[in-house]
Amino acid sequence: MVKKSSNWKLHPDAALMVAVIALLLALAAATVAAAPAQPVTERARMTPSTHALSEEYRDHRETIWIVACALLLQSAAIMLLMRSAKSRRQADRLLRESEERFRMLAENSQTGIYIVDQMETIRYVNRTIVEIFGYSQEEMIGMSFGSLICQEHLPCVVENFKNRLAGLPASSHYELRGRHRNGSQIDIEMFEAVSRTSGVPSIIGTVLDISARKRNERNTQQQQVDLEEMNHTLEQRIADEVESSREKDRLMMQQSRFAAMGEMIGNIAHQWRQPLNMLGIVIQQMQMEQEKGQLTPEVMEERVGKGMELLLYLSRTIDDFRNFFRPGIEPRPFSLAKAVDKTVNFFEPSCSGHGIKVTVEGKCSLMYTGHVNEFSQALLNILNNARDALLEKGFREPRILVSLHDKGCRGVVTVRDNAGGIAPEVIDKIFDPYFTTKEEGKGTGVGLYMAKTIIERHMQGSIYVKNYQDGAEFTIIV
Amino acid sequence: MRCLIVEDNEMAREGLKFFLADHAEIEVAVNGREAVTQFQLALSQQKPFDLVLLDIIMPEMDGQQALKLIRFAEQHDQAPDRKKAVIIMTTALNSPENMEEALWEGDCTDYLVKPIVRADLMAMLRRYGLI
Helix, strand or coil: CCCCCCCCCCCCHHHHHHHHHHHHHHHHHHHCCCCCCCCCEEEEECCCCHHHHHCCCCCCCCEEEEEEEEECCCCCCEEEEEEECHHHHHHHHHHHHHHHHHHHHHHHCCCCEEECCCCEEEEEHHHHHHHHCCCCHHCCCCCCCHHCCCCCCCHHHHHHHHHHHHCCCCCCEEEEEEEECCCCEEEEEEEEECCCHCCCCCCEEEEEEEEHHHHHHHHHHHHHHHHHHHHHHHHHHHHHHHHHHHHHHHHHHHHHHHHHHHHHHHHHHHHHHHHHHHHHHHHHHHHHHCCHHHHHHHHHHHHHHHHHHHHHHHHHHHHHHHHHHHCCCEEHHHHHHHHHHHHHHCHHHHHHHHEEEEEEHHHHCCCCCHHHHHHHHHHHHHHHHHHHHHHHHHCCCCCEEEEEEEEEEEEEEEEEEEECCCCCCCCCCCCCCCCCCCCCCCCCCCHHHHHHHHHHHHHCCEEEEEEECCCEEEEEEC | EEEECCCCHHHHHHHHHHHHHCCEEEEEEEEEHHHHHHEEEEEEEECCCCCCEEECCCCCCCCCHHHHHHHHHHHCCCCCCCCCEEEEEEEECCCCCHHHHHHCCCCCEEEECCCCCCCHHHHHHHHHHCC
16 A cells, blocks of 8 residues: 655655565565564655656655555555655654554454563563453563463473574464463464564564364364264175164064964964864764764774875875975075965965955966065965955955966966955055054064065065055066 | 754764764754854744854854854844753864953853864753753
């Protein structure tokens, strides 16, 4: 900023020259001492050369005094004040005024400014320093500068201080911990430079409270560490999650297997109770016939034949059930149609007693390579669901229709019942794990979820449900 | 004694018939609906059944539903002083819930779990004064 006196009309070239001198002095001080907050005030006596003066001054050719002050501010901005003076006296006055102005600037600066003498005693502090350290200005003047510095950084600061005064190389820029009046520690940033005002060397410095910045830095650092740690463990955590998800599936599969086994045990009990009853009747009949003298060899043969037939039936039943639940180790090709027939054969007895008609229709030539038991279990879960819906709602002429057909190179199995269909508000949830509409204790909510898991994940097929006429229709495509 | 055997399995039905042949005049029904019809017919013909052996799980109409309808028919019979029939449920479902429902809701007299042992059946009939 170039300011012209209202009384003196300085040629712009001359004013610029003086300003540059002051600025260079300020820059030199800042470069040597790296203390940008140090104001440099200089007086320069000069006789402007003809070419530097305007026409107006060419005739006077008198000596003029220029007072220029330059201050490098924290933000690298330069404040430059310049006056020209007619005489030394005026120059001194202007200098005093200028110093006063700078004192005001220093006082009101947002940066803390201090001056420390050779004995490390504080000689000047501005208002910002007072705010940073919590002392009053009066308390601080005369205090040892070291008492503002945290113990751990003090030796380094003192050494630099001495070196700087002795003209030896020393750091002029620090980030360190200061000590507040209340004993707490504050993060500060300091710039120092040597000043030789009036021939006495002293240290002029600036202080910034960087506690907030440091706090942010520490937070950022912590976040960075956390992030790195997170990245580092991410892979492991993903692996853990995947494993946990697999474990959950295994658990549900097992639950489903147990549920299906419970169902099957019920079926076995039902299938066995009748033949056992009949066997009991045959044996007791023989006893009665023997008592009545009616047990002829022919009758005996007939009764034994009947009894053995029942025994073999029981034996076959248990074998079939055992095979049904034996987990397959290697995937093998199986006929979808046969698997459907076999499953329906197991399932049918649990329906016939309740008057539920189960029919299979259609043809399918697909040979699928996989675990036949898993497919059977999925289908059985759907069939059980249909049967339970029919029993719960007590429909007349309850029926379950299983139909199958080829669709390109895939096989399609549909299971349709006439149990009134699924309520629209729950139809999207019926494949969700643990979702059930059955009474408490009757449904686990596992069956249809497992059916979906088996068909979609294990067999890469698809399964969906819709309401059709008077019931629900499940479609399996594999 | 007049007895109605209600059983969908032919062999079991014939077996029971054989067990009781010496003690009762026997009629048979293959499901609940038939049983109710025969029971009502017998009431209207003044030849009521003294004993009903009623299977629970049967097609068309199960034993529990038939039991309720049979008791309903008895309540609305023209001869109110007539003794209620002894109704014994026969079941392969040996679960407490089934029995409870049959005994308290359906008002059956007693129940037998399959396989039926003839001696148990006879002891039960004696207990109810039928033989």
